[in-house]
Amino acid sequence: xxxxxxxxxxxxxxxxxxxxxxQRLRPDQVRSGAxxxxxxxxxxxxxxxxxxxxxxxxxxxxxxxxxxxxNEHGVPFVPRGSGTGLAGGAVPxxxxxxxxxxxxxxxxxxxxxxxxxxxxxxxxxxxxxxRIAHLGVHFAPDPSSQQTCSIGGNVANNSGGPHCLADGxxxxxxxxxxxxxxxxxxxxxxxxDPEPDGYDLRGAFVGSEGMFGxxxxxxxKLTENPVDVxxxxxxxxxxxxxxxxxxxxxxxxxxxxxxxxxxxxxLRAVEAFIHAGLPVDQAAALLIEVTGLPHDVAxxxxxxxxxxxARSVGGVRVAADDEERALLWKGRKSAFGAIAxxxxxxxxxxxxxxxxxxxxxxxxxYEIAERxxxxxxxxFHAGDGNLHPLLVYDATEPGVTERVHAAGHEIxxxxxxxxxxxxxxxxIGLEKRDLMPLMFSDVxxxxxxxxxxxxxxxxxxxxxKVLPSPAGCGDRHTVASAADGVxx
Amino acid sequence: xxxxxxxxDEQLRLFAHxxxxxxxxxxxxxxxxxxxxGGPGVRTVRAPAGIGWVQPAEMTIRxxxxxxxxxxxxxxxxxxxxxxxxxxxxIGGALAVGRSGVRxxxxxxxxxxxxxxxxxxxxxxxxxxGGPTVKNVSGFDLCRxxxxxxxxxxxxxxxxxxxxxxxxxxxWFRSDRDPWAVLGDLYRPTSVLWDGATxxxxxxxxxxxxxxxxASAGMEPTDGPPALPEAARWSLPAAELAVLRDHEPGxxxxxxxxxxxxxxxxxxxxxxxxxxxDLHDRIKAEFDPTGRLNPGVAVLPxx
Numbered sequence: 072x073x074x075x076x077x078x079x080x081x082x083x084x085x086x087x088x089x090x091x092x093x094q095r096l097r098p099d100q101v102r103s104g105a106x107x108x109x110x111x112x113x114x115x116x117x118x119x120x121x122x123x124x125x126x127x128x129x130x131x132x133x134x135x136x137x138x139x140x141x142n143e144h145g146v147p148f149v150p151r152g153s154g155t156g157l158a159g160g161a162v163p164x165x166x167x168x169x170x171x172x173x174x175x176x177x178x179x180x181x182x183x184x185x186x187x188x189x190x191x192x193x194x195x196x197x198x199x200x201x202r203i204a205h206l207g208v209h210f211a212p213d214p215s216s217q218q219t220c221s222i223g224g225n226v227a228n229n230s231g232g233p234h235c236l237a238d239g240x241x242x243x244x245x246x247x248x249x250x251x252x253x254x255x256x257x258x259x260x261x262x263x264d265p266e267p268d269g270y271d272l273r274g275a276f277v278g279s280e281g282m283f284g285x286x287x288x289x290x291x292k293l294t295e296n297p298v299d300v301x302x303x304x305x306x307x308x309x310x311x312x313x314x315x316x317x318x319x320x321x322x323x324x325x326x327x328x329x330x331x332x333x334x335x336x337x338l339r340a341v342e343a344f345i346h347a348g349l350p351v352d353q354a355a356a357l358l359i360e361v362t363g364l365p366h367d368v369a370x371x372x373x374x375x376x377x378x379x380x381a382r383s384v385g386g387v388r389v390a391a392d393d394e395e396r397a398l399l400w401k402g403r404k405s406a407f408g409a410i411a412x413x414x415x416x417x418x419x420x421x422x423x424x425x426x427x428x429x430x431x432x433x434x435x436x437y438e439i440a441e442r443x444x445x446x447x448x449x450x451f452h453a454g455d456g457n458l459h460p461l462l463v464y465d466a467t468e469p470g471v472t473e474r475v476h477a478a479g480h481e482i483x484x485x486x487x488x489x490x491x492x493x494x495x496x497x498x499i500g501l502e503k504r505d506l507m508p509l510m511f512s513d514v515x516x517x518x519x520x521x522x523x524x525x526x527x528x529x530x531x532x533x534x535x536k537v538l539p540s541p542a543g544c545g546d547r548h549t550v551a552s553a554a555d556g557v558x559x
Numbered sequence: 560x561x562x563x564x565x566x567x568d569e570q571l572r573l574f575a576h577x578x579x580x581x582x583x584x585x586x587x588x589x590x591x592x593x594x595x596x597g598g599p600g601v602r603t604v605r606a607p608a609g610i611g612w613v614q615p616a617e618m619t620i621r622x623x624x625x626x627x628x629x630x631x632x633x634x635x636x637x638x639x640x641x642x643x644x645x646x647x648x649x650i651g652g653a654l655a656v657g658r659s660g661v662r663x664x665x666x667x668x669x670x671x672x673x674x675x676x677x678x679x680x681x682x683x684x685x686x687x688x689g690g691p692t693v694k695n696v697s698g699f700d701l702c703r704x705x706x707x708x709x710x711x712x713x714x715x716x717x718x719x720x721x722x723x724x725x726x727x728x729x730x731w732f733r734s735d736r737d738p739w740a741v742l743g744d745l746y747r748p749t750s751v752l753w754d755g756a757t758x759x760x761x762x763x764x765x766x767x768x769x770x771x772x773x774a775s776a777g778m779e780p781t782d783g784p785p786a787l788p789e790a791a792r793w794s795l796p797a798a799e800l801a802v803l804r805d806h807e808p809g810x811x812x813x814x815x816x817x818x819x820x821x822x823x824x825x826x827x828x829x830x831x832x833x834x835x836x837d838l839h840d841r842i843k844a845e846f847d848p849t850g851r852l853n854p855g856v857a858v859l860p861x862x
Contacts, residue, residue: 184743185797185816229696240694242703243671258834265818266658266794268829269839269859270712271670274703278696298746318616324639324724326618364746364768423692425617455694456617492690493697503697510697515687518680519699521845525838537698 088144089124092168095136100127111151111169115216117418118159118501122149125169131249131257131287137170138285139255141531149533150285152192152224155216157419158500160228160280164535170285172223179288183208186293187246187263192223192286196230199291208293211238214496215404226286229278231496233329233403236454237362238294240496242277249288250276253527263290275522280498281533283526297328297362301372302390302399305357305379306350310334310449312382313355314429317453319378320359321426325371330454331358331403336413337448337461341402344409349402353385357453358403406450407461414446414463418475422486423495426456435485436460443478445471457495458486484509499537507539562609567623570607571677571685571716577604578714580683583854586714588625588652596855606651606716610634618693618722619674624651624715631720640722643672651715657707658792661784662761664816665749670706672720678705678713681847691719704842710853712846726763732778733759738815739801744776751815752784753800755808758815759784787812793820793827831861 092101102108103124113119123146128134141148148168151161163169175191178199182188183206190199196217200209213232214220220230226248231240238244247261261273276283307313317330333341334355342349350356361371376387390396410417424432433449440447440462451459460482464471483493487509494503507516520538524530562570578584584602585595595603607623610631614620615638622631628644635641644653645660659668675689688701705712729749734741738753741760745751750761760778762769773780788811795802797818803811811822831839839859843850 182798184739187797229700231694231696235694239667239671240696242700243667252834252838256834256837258832258838260835262794263796263798263818264794265663265668265797265814266707266792268831268861269835270842271657271703271707272835272838274670274700274706277703278700282699295747321618322616324727326724364764364772366765366767366771370765423690423694425614425692427614427616452694456692457694490691492692492695495692495694496696498696499698507698510690511687514680514684516698518686518688518701518846522699522701522704522842525841525845528841 088140088146088168091140091144092124092126092137095140096126096133100129100133102127111171112163114151114154114156114159114161116157116159116162116500116502118162120163120167121165122163122169123166125171127171127174129174131251134170134172134251134285134287135255135257137168138251138253141168142255142529145531147531147534150223150227150281152221152227153195153219155220156224156228156500157421157497158494158502160498160500160533160536162501172285172287173221175287178202181206181293183293186295187290188293189288189290190222191288192221192226194222196220196222196225203293204296207296209296210291211235211244211294212241215407222289222291223286226277226289227279227281228496228498231452231455231457233331233452236330236452237326237328242274244292244294245273245277245289246292247290248273248276248286250284250286252284253529253532257287261290278498279526280500280536282523282536284532299365299368300360300362300396301368302396303359303372303375304349304388304399305359306353306385307355307357308353308383308385310355310433311430312384313357314433314453316357316379316382316384317429318426319382320375321454323374323378325361325374327359327371327454328362329358329360330452332356332449332451332453333358333403333406334449336446337406337450340409340413340448341406343412345398345402345405347398347402350386358399403450410448410461410463414465416466417461417463418479420458420460420462420479420482421494421497422458422483422491424456424458424486424489424491428489428491429453429456432458432485432489432491436482439478439481439485443474445474445478452495455495456491480506501536504537505539507537562611562623564611567607567609567611567621567717570609570623574604574607574714574716575679575683575685578679578683580681581851583851585853586651586710588649589627589647591648592652592656596853598855601854604714606649606714608649611717613638615640619691619719620722621717621719622650623717624649624654624676626650628653635722636725639725641725642720642722643667644669650718650720654706654715654718655708655710661750661752661787661814663819664751664814665747665761665763666723670703673702673706673718674721675719676702676705677716679716680713681849681852685716686713693721709856709858711843711856711858712852714852728766728769729761729763730769730773731759731761731781731783732773733757733781734776734778736777738813741776741778742816745772750784752812753815754785754812755803755806755810757785785812787821788823789821791822791824791826793822794818795820829861831859835859
């Protein structure tokens with residue numbers, strides 16, 4: 072960590088750094104006004120830092136120029152997409168340069184037959200699928216924030232989403248990444264061909280949370296649109312029955328495109344928001360989507376019905392048309408917006424447990440929330456065992472923020488103790504950095520640190536995220552908590 | 560072939576001890592993918608073999624890296640599941656080489672199957688990478704780095720793999736139609752192969768869907784895929800497979816939509832980018848500073 076100290080002591084006066092950047096980019100691409108700096112001090116997490124300057128890159132050359140200036144001045148830099156990250160991955164360490172890629176939003180090429188596309192990192196996730204829909208293909212990863220999150224952010228966080236159950240997370244849909252590495256060199260990691268020579272640098276880069284460099288072009292794999300789709304809503308009087316059905320379905324050899332669960336509190340909040348006729352008096356509902364060819368889809372729907380009856384299902388609603396399907400999905404994807412009707416603030420967690428542990432871990436989540444006198448809603452990717460407990464509260468209530476954090480830590484610990492992992496799709500960032508030892512030993516973490524050093528020997532690319540600091544080093548960059556964050 | 564968790568853990572400790580922290584060492588599987596590099600003064604070790612557990616409802620399996628792929632397939636068959644591995648050899652060998660089978664188009668690459676591993680580092684430590692669940696973004700993705708690294712960064716000890724449902728019904732079809740026309744007509748085929756004259760496709764799913772889809776693509780059922788030329792394995796962008804139209808039919812079998820070509824002729828030479836070479840050197844230096852793991856193995860041939 073001494074490097075950090077030296078770096079900070081060498082930070083040039085603001086005007087020198089900003090001036091150097093303005094010599095490499097157009098002045099309007101380099102912003103250091105109070106408004107911009109305030110805006111870019113946090114992402115969608117409850118954490119905030121302090122950027123020195125924000126650069127709006129329009130090309131790989133721009134990114135390279137900024138990274139070169141960062142190296143010349145010994146100043147850390149933070150790549151940033153749409154800022155929808157929930158783990159603080161895009162929060163700038165004190166005095167950093169934020170590199171925004173939102174203006175790099177071109178779809179460069181699309182090959183619908185061989186199912187690949189080159190895109191710039193600022194292309195929004197849903198925009199890509201919408202703009203190529205007429206070609207019969209889409210980009211499979213679909214985070215709930217897909218209307219606003221960017222492909223570059225998806226690459227940084229190896230993002231998931233409801234449809235990753237059958238199709239896999241972002242890493243499985245990225246063939247190659249053109250990246251500006253931490254020293255300013257530009258290269259392509261991976262390849263459009265299926266077996267590039269050498270180490271899978273593409274695979275190492277995806278999910279590296281901006282700590283290995285900045286993606287400037289991404290070659291994504293496209294997925295053929297399904298011929299037939301059935302979207303089902305099944306409700307249960309007992310959360311455990313719904314959770315158990317998820318394992319039953321998978322064990323029966325069916326891998327639906329998506330299996331999502333909403334508990335009663337969530338169903339009620341969403342129903343008040345979108346009026347979709349959701350089963351608000353039931354304990355939980357599963358939203359299940361199966362896709363494929365017509366006979367396969369019909370057979371899977373029948374089998375899921377049969378299994379559901381054995382788990383005391385209440386109602387089974389199958390969307391009659393695209394309109395009803397869209398309404399059911401709107402319910403799932405707008406859940407977080409609906410929460411505002413209950414309490415003004417919420418904290419969203421993200422852990423994964425083995426599917427068969429869902430019933431008992433959910434029970435623990437309710438118990439933890441009750442003990443801390445908090446309301447908890449559960450809306451999550453049940454098929455993946457990917458929990459998203461949502462603690463809702465009013466931040467003006469004295470002491471509540473401490474209780475939210477304490478409950479959150481207990482939920483993470485309970486998930487890992489059940490054989491699960493710290494994060495399924497939000498990433499580690501700052502939020503869970505110091506919880507990494509729950510999953511990894513010092514030796515395990517040293518191997519991850521070694522990979523980081525290989526990509527970024529100087530430690531300038533988004534420092535202080537993901538890896539906990541060794542004990543005794545107290546000179547990390549300052550990152551202050553935000554009192555007025557979106558999520559807390 | 561079954562082991563309980565404690566037995567596998569104990570075998571892992573022994574394996575780590577055997578690898579140790581000094582002198583050149585190589586790891587041996589069944590020798591089906593070229594075998595261990597060996598050489599004078601290089602010790603040979605073998606990874607633990609045996610299946611720790613199968614969790615059908617999780618679609619995961621834990622086994623030693625030295626377990627034969629075919630043994631894993633037999634055990635998974637009892638649960639109606641399988642793994643996206645090419646047949647033969649050991650699990651660790653297949654992962655170390657990182658080559659997928661001809662079902663990659665539908666089943667995805669082998670690199671996506673590795674969820675967690677405990678590998679032995681050059682320092683002789685057991686290091687855990689990844690996590691036991693299918694969805695996991697906790698920390699950097701060392702699993703992807705290890706697949707295809709030919710044992711030059713660490714020796715895989717045990718692994719947790721993602722399984723997939725075993726197709727209840729699958730059938731190979733053939734036709735003399737253009738392979739890209741076939742690819743366009745079929746819905747998510749498991750494999751499409753082409754030798755310059757004939758196109759083969761593997762479809763799985765509900766029998767009625769398979770029959771209807773094959774008929775609409777103008778294909779006839781056939782016994783199986785063609786024999787694959789073994790002299791060379793090319794890797795091209797899928798869109799560039801069209802260059803094979805100028806090659807003698809029958810001298811190759813191309814995986815359409817993927818880009819692998821099994822060819823009788825040598826693969827085109829590739830030159831590695833200097834920045835990529837630097838990155839490789841730095842990674843190797845971090846993970847194996849003395850170069851004791853699988854010495855002499857060139858992971859980046861064009862460097």
